[in-house]
Amino acid sequence: MELNEIKSLWEVYDKKLEASLKLNQRFIDLIVAEKVRSSLAPLFWRRIAEGIVQLACMAFLVVFLCRNFSEPAYSVSALSLIAFYMVAFINSIRQLVIIKRMDYSNDIVTIQSGLAMLQAHNLDYARMVVLFIPACLAFPTVVLKAIKDLHIDSFANKDMITLTGGHWWTAQVAATLSLIPLGLWCYNQLSYKNLHKKWVRNFIQRSSGKRVRKAAEFMKELHSLKFEAI
Amino acid sequence: MAMTDKILFTELIKENKGIIFKVCNSYCSSKEDRDDLAQEIIYNLWKSFAAYKANFKFSTWMYRIALNVAISFYRKEKNKPHRTIYSENLLIFEEDSTPNTEEEKNLRLLLQFIGQLKEIDKSIMLLYLGDKSYRDIAEITGITESNVATKISRIKEKLKTNFLTNQNNFYGTK
Incomplete structure (x- = not known):
């Protein structure tokens, strides 16, 4: 089939539609009466809920920090976790701005990149977690101390300082210094730009699901459409 | 929004309904999905209508919105519940069962x-x-x-x- 034949087939299709396609007027009336909500609305409220959880975590950590300010092991751990939740919170706010500013009359590549970014939200978390690998001891340090402060007998001696035999600082500094290169390397690798690498594809799928992997693949396709000669 | 805008919008949608149908038909295989998508497209067209500038061809503006909505709709998870708010069909088109x-x-x-x-x-x-x-x-x-x-x-x-x-x-x- 030649191109002119395809075009003339399309014209036939146009004429058929012109002759028999009808729109239900009552539905258009409902739309213009603004009785229909956007399908992005649930996503917006999910991000709001996430932001509230992140703020609650930060509030808990600030209280923890105030109570344990004089003990550097706890205050340093709490501060690094506050930094973690702060980055996550900023990310949620950024996503809310994208949703609010979503204007479908922009070009396809721009809008679809924004939407794919929203879909790949869990990938941002996965990247953040690997970036915080060097501060991995902070989480058990804070959690065990908080449980200990609840005076539960079975947790009486189960704080990280006791568990590391008083060498918490040595363990922390050693873990941080040795894991910084790994954290930074993983953070840079876990991007849609590296989807051609099998381990990156597998990691994204296992940590964030198939949907996120597909969104990342779409981001890569859009990026190449916009910026590369095809 | 002013009454005249509502009338103008309805007229423009009727004139260009073929675009909506062709986009929906290309991105969805089932009638239910097609109707859901058509609703979403018209909703977004109406939402952006106030910002529409007449020096831009309406069909071009409409294609942008319809295609953007269709691609994002298509990429959503399968098995999602339909959001049809209206029990009747939005798009009414009888296709030949056997060509x-x-x-x-x-x-x-x-x-x-x-x-x-x-x-x-x-x-x-x-x-x-x-x-x-x-x-x-x-x-x-x-x-x-x-x-x-x-x-x-x-x-x-x-x-x-x-x-x-x-x-x-x-x-x-x-």
Whole structure:
């Protein structure tokens, strides 16, 4: 089939539609009466809920920090976790701005990149977690101390300082210094730009699901459409 | 929004309803999905209508929104609940259950082949067949004119090959 034949087939299709396609007027009336909500609305409220959880975590950590300010092991751990939740919170706010500013009359590549970014939200978390690998001891340090402060007998001696035999600082500094290169390397690798690498594809799928992997693949396709000669 | 805007919007939608149907038909295989998508497209057209500038061709503006909504709709998870708010169909179009003429069969094949294209390729082909210039297609899609030209030529080849393969299979089995 030649191109002119395809075009003339399309014209036939146009004429058929012109002759028999009808729109239900009552539905258009409902739309213009603004009785229909956007399908992005649930996503917006999910991000709001996430932001509230992140703020609650930060509030808990600030209280923890105030109570344990004089003990550097706890205050340093709490501060690094506050930094973690702060980055996550900023990310949620950024996503809310994208949703609010979503204007479908922009070009396809721009809008679809924004939407794919929203879909790949869990990938941002996965990247953040690997970036915080060097501060991995902070989480058990804070959690065990908080449980200990609840005076539960079975947790009486189960704080990280006791568990590391008083060498918490040595363990922390050693873990941080040795894991910084790994954290930074993983953070840079876990991007849609590296989807051609099998381990990156597998990691994204296992940590964030198939949907996120597909969104990342779409981001890569859009990026190449916009910026590369095809 | 003013009453005149509502009337104007309704008129423009009626005039260009074919665009909505073609986009929905290319991105959705089931009637329910097609109706859901049509609702979402009209909702977003109405939401953006206040910002529509008359110096921009309405069909071009409409294509941008319809295709953006369709691609994001298509990419959503499957098995999602339908959001139809209205029990009646929004788009009413009776298709021939069995194509009789050669032309009808070819049209059905063409629609099937377009439906099988990748999301962005589908958009480009719909715009191309909708008589949009390369410049318009580049503006709507956000890719360069030269990339549009390359894409179109590849898609055309693919469609030709699909028709040829189908023809060979048909005569081969006869």
